[in-house]
Amino acid sequence: MTELEEKNSVAIASNESFGGWTKTFTDPRRCAAIVDRLTFNGAIIETGTQSYRLAHTKAQQQIKAVP
Incomplete structure (x- = not known):
């Protein structure tokens, strides 16, 4: 990562705030x-939008959980 960032741009997208990254790391x-x-x-760009895929997955889980 160090060598890459010195020569190129790096973009990372996440729906999780930095405080929630401890779930992964x-x-x-x-x-x-x-x-x-x-x-x-770096530049941090917050779009403030919700993830469609996350909302869809949660809705599917709720449907499966209802008996």
Whole structure:
């Protein structure tokens, strides 16, 4: 990642806030290091939109859960 970011642009999209990244990167120190590396000299763009795929998945789970 270090070599890549020095020569190219890197874009990462997530529906999760940085605080929720510990669900994926379960080691808090490693998670903090990843967020730190990704945000250093970067631009954070928040669209404020909800994920269609996430909403669809949750709706399907609710349908399956109803007896």
